[in-house]
Ligand SMILES: NC(=O)c1ccc[n+]([C@@H]2O[C@H](COP(=O)([O-])OP(=O)(O)OC[C@H]3O[C@@H](n4cnc5c(N)ncnc54)[C@H](O)[C@@H]3O)[C@@H](O)[C@H]2O)c1
């Protein structure tokens with residue numbers, strides 16, 4: 001088995017491309033498998049691209065059996081909470097079938113190390129804050145349920161079939177590579193930070209606030225924004241942990257600090273120097289009010305702790321979006 005080849009499924013996307021960059025900088029040889037449905041050919045800069053769809057079993061089996069990578073990092077999936085309430089079947093197909101295909105193909109090829117992109121959306125409406133990994137997983141939207149089902153399949157493969165997996169439950173990925181090579185680029189864009197920056201840049205008229213009547217300090221939702229480079233670093237550590245024989249685990253990745261939608265808007269105003277027009281709108285279906293990570297396990301198991309804060313996130317995102325024309 002090639003010792004430094006890492007198959008990155010979904011490596012042409014936002015978090016996947018930043019992870020390929022840090023994997024390459026850490027001496028690994030990332031190979032991206034992506035159907036480019038939401039990714040970008042120009043983001044694949046740190047190794048080859050295999051164009052394929054993970055829901056096509058033959059395609060992913062061929063890639064895994066040909067490469068026999070030291071580990072697989074599986075990012076590919078549909079990601080938007082709101083959209084998942086409109087087209088849930090597509091989400092189950094992509095996120096659950098895709099993951100089952102990865103598990104089956106890995107088993108066939110004898111690859112036993114897997115890092116999986118999960119989410120704090122699997123916790124639903126948490127009873128305790130910050131949210132630790134012991135919190136009950138009761139997702140409140142189809143997206144979160146697809147990720148929980150994928151997690152369950154992975155855990156069973158670990159318990160009964162010799163797989164070893166690190167399941168990473170990210171909170172809200174944000175920010176961009178500081179050198180401006182890659183960043184957040186989703187079409188259509190639905191995420192709060194890029195949309196807010198678009199308003200600051202005059203590319204959109206106003207920021208829509210989805211719900212101002214939550215039981216939070218200013219009535220808007222609270223999220224834990226974690227820099228994409230910190231997330232990428234955690235993936236490199238998870239790969240190293242598995243290749244080094246470490247045990248399976250499920251690990252939160254967040255900063256432990258919550259930011260409300262209005263606080264985020266104020267941070268963008270401060271960085272951009274522009275006042276943002278806002279419009280209040282009803283709550284978006286599927287949104288929990290507050291998601292903030294307890295991240296002690298990431299520190300203990302992976303030696304990970306976030307390096308970047310909200311200012312770095314907003315500055316790097318602003319720089320990326322200002323320089324781009326999409
Ligand atoms: N962005 C966040 O804040 C966040 C938070 C928690 C979890 N996650 C999870 O992290 C992962 C990556 O998120 P992202 O923001 O980088 O999303 P992204 O859409 O930028 O990246 C996903 C990549 O997967 C590819 N892809 C999708 N379906 C595919 C398929 N069937 N076959 C092959 N490739 C396919 C897309 O083309 C894209 O390049 C996702 O699984 C997402 O659910 C993201």
Ligand SMILES: O=c1ccn([C@@H]2O[C@H](COP(=O)(O)OP(=O)(O)O[C@H]3O[C@H](CO)[C@@H](O)[C@H](O)[C@H]3O)[C@@H](O)[C@H]2O)c(=O)[nH]1
Pocket residue numbers: 079080081082119120121170171172173190191192193195207208209210211221222223261284287291
């Ligand atoms: O125009 C907008 C866009 C978003 N929001 C709010 O901003 C918050 C963050 O929304 P968004 O940026 O869309 O992220 P999430 O819906 O929290 O979802 C992201 O973060 C999740 C973890 O919380 C991941 O699982 C998902 O894949 C990822 O898309 C939510 O309260 C939204 O209601 C607005 O008020 N106005």
